[in-house]
Amino acid sequence: MKTAAGPALGRPRSDAARIAVLHAVDDMLVEEGYAAMTMKGVAARAGVGRQTVYRWWNSKAEILLEAVKEDARDELAIGPGESTPAEYRDFLARVSRFLTESPAGAAYRALVGEAQHDAKVAELIRGSDVLVEAAVPVLKRAIDRGDLPSDLDLAHAAAELIGPVFFRVLAGPATGAPQPRAAQTPRPPRLA
Amino acid sequence: MKTAAGPALGRPRSDAARIAVLHAVDDMLVEEGYAAMTMKGVAARAGVGRQTVYRWWNSKAEILLEAVKEDARDELAIGPGESTPAEYRDFLARVSRFLTESPAGAAYRALVGEAQHDAKVAELIRGSDVLVEAAVPVLKRAIDRGDLPSDLDLAHAAAELIGPVFFRVLAGPATGAPQPRAAQTPRPPRLA
DNA sequence: CCTATTTCGAGACACTGTGACTCGAAATAG
DNA sequence: CTATTTCGAGTCACAGTGTCTCGAAATAGG
Numbered sequence: 001m002k003t004a005a006g007p008a009l010g011r012p013r014s015d016a017a018r019i020a021v022l023h024a025v026d027d028m029l030v031e032e033g034y035a036a037m038t039m040k041g042v043a044a045r046a047g048v049g050r051q052t053v054y055r056w057w058n059s060k061a062e063i064l065l066e067a068v069k070e071d072a073r074d075e076l077a078i079g080p081g082e083s084t085p086a087e088y089r090d091f092l093a094r095v096s097r098f099l100t101e102s103p104a105g106a107a108y109r110a111l112v113g114e115a116q117h118d119a120k121v122a123e124l125i126r127g128s129d130v131l132v133e134a135a136v137p138v139l140k141r142a143i144d145r146g147d148l149p150s151d152l153d154l155a156h157a158a159a160e161l162i163g164p165v166f167f168r169v170l171a172g173p174a175t176g177a178p179q180p181r182a183a184q185t186p187r188p189p190r191l192a
Numbered sequence: 193m194k195t196a197a198g199p200a201l202g203r204p205r206s207d208a209a210r211i212a213v214l215h216a217v218d219d220m221l222v223e224e225g226y227a228a229m230t231m232k233g234v235a236a237r238a239g240v241g242r243q244t245v246y247r248w249w250n251s252k253a254e255i256l257l258e259a260v261k262e263d264a265r266d267e268l269a270i271g272p273g274e275s276t277p278a279e280y281r282d283f284l285a286r287v288s289r290f291l292t293e294s295p296a297g298a299a300y301r302a303l304v305g306e307a308q309h310d311a312k313v314a315e316l317i318r319g320s321d322v323l324v325e326a327a328v329p330v331l332k333r334a335i336d337r338g339d340l341p342s343d344l345d346l347a348h349a350a351a352e353l354i355g356p357v358f359f360r361v362l363a364g365p366a367t368g369a370p371q372p373r374a375a376q377t378p379r380p381p382r383l384a
Numbered sequence: 385c386c387t388a389t390t391t392c393g394a395g396a397c398a399c400t401g402t403g404a405c406t407c408g409a410a411a412t413a414g
Numbered sequence: 415c416t417a418t419t420t421c422g423a424g425t426c427a428c429a430g431t432g433t434c435t436c437g438a439a440a441t442a443g444g
Contacts, residue, residue: 033309033310033311034308034309035309035310109308110308110309112305112308112362112363113304113305113306113307113308113309114305114308114309115305115362115363116226116301116302116304116305116306116362117225117226117227117302117305117306118225118227119225125363126365127365129363129364131363132364155360155364155365156356156360159355159356159357159359159360159364160356162355162359163354163355163356163357163358163359163360164348164351164352164354164355164356165351165355166355166358166359166362166363167351167354167355167358167359168347168348168351168355170304170307170308170358170362171304171307171317171321171323171358172321172324172347172351173318173319173347
């Protein structure tokens with residue numbers, strides 16, 4: 001915890017190195033997979049000293065999180081649609097594509113997976129799930145239309161919406177490995 | 193691939209060693225967590241040679257799968273209830289408890305997590321999900337009662353039922369690490 | 385210009401897990 | 415008694431981890 005001292009002292013952090021690491025992680029994840037991706041390899045691939053990586057990130061998971069956060073948000077965001085069911089359908093199709101085809105989605109799955117093994121990673125992703133955050137605007141518009149009660153628990157409703165797709169991709173017959181098969185468009189479920 | 197030659201030749205496999213390994217994996221998962229659990233450690237804990245472990249299982253995941261499969265089935269099985277909503281409620285409460293509190297549930301989460309990293313593990317758990325298998329009898333009884341259409345896609349319906357709880361536990365605010373907090377009883381969703 | 389401070393890339397280091405290997409002993413069938 | 419296979423135990427090369435050191439580079443203030 002730095003005390004947020006203003007202008008800093010000494011050589012400033014190299015943004016080029018930061019970007020290089022982020023890109024390296026992004027590339028290596030899709031090329032070799034999360035398991036084969038090592039801190040050593042990331043540093044080498046980025047053309048960066050090993051200590052430089054460890055100085056700014058504590059784990060693969062932290063780098064990955066920073067590397068794909070923006071992409072994930074962009075890929076999941078949808079604007080207002082014609083109706084609530086139409087928005088559900090569009091959103092769920094996007095979630096399905098994200099989880100099964102997008103590199104950012106692969107990173108998300110890897111992070112959720114790692115969270116089941118490592119409490120630190122679980123803490124890292126806790127309370128800032130990109131899927132939930134993307135679902136919230138959809139739910140709020142549904143509330144505005146009067147299709148959902150105004151006192152709705154957004155987190156629970158988001159889980160209701162996302163859960164079935166999430167479960168099928170992570171644990172179902174289309175589990176894990178990057179399957180090139182086309183994503184199936186899921187039906188929107190009825191929310192209480 | 194053995195050709196299933198009947199009476200076998202040479203010294204038979206030691207069932208004591210098999211049980212010891214299974215118990216060691218079971219214990220170490222709850223005591224140290226999946227990440228800290230190593231093949232080396234398992235062999236030592238079980239008082240078994242390292243090669244003996246590698247001879248019968250290819251990975252931690254395989255051992256874990258064999259170790260908890262029966263426990264998982266037992267913990268998730270529920271008998272017929274008074275009504276379909278009551279069965280949904282009971283089943284989902286059991287799923288929630290399983291995922292958040294049971295050692296077998298922790299193993300299940302670890303396996304699903306590992307499947308996101310390793311295609312072999314994904315293949316291993318593909319098409320034999322204990323949660324889906326436990327949901328199927330519930331759904332079939334609902335069909336018999338006329339509460340669900342007889343041509344229902346069981347896998348999809350099971351995902352609809354399980355998904356929300358699954359998502360909240362694996363990715364939601366109650367992510368990952370074994371949280372001693374009491375499981376919240378989820379509302380049963382409406383199935384199409 | 386000079387110095388203090390911090391990051392940079394590069395690499396050495398001890399430690400640990402992996403998975404294949406060897407060894408002699410034990411258990412089974414013929 | 416022999417062939418075969420598993421047993422526990424241990425050795426081995428290889429690779430990744432995370433910390434450390436090194437000299438160079440980049441910044442601020444004197």
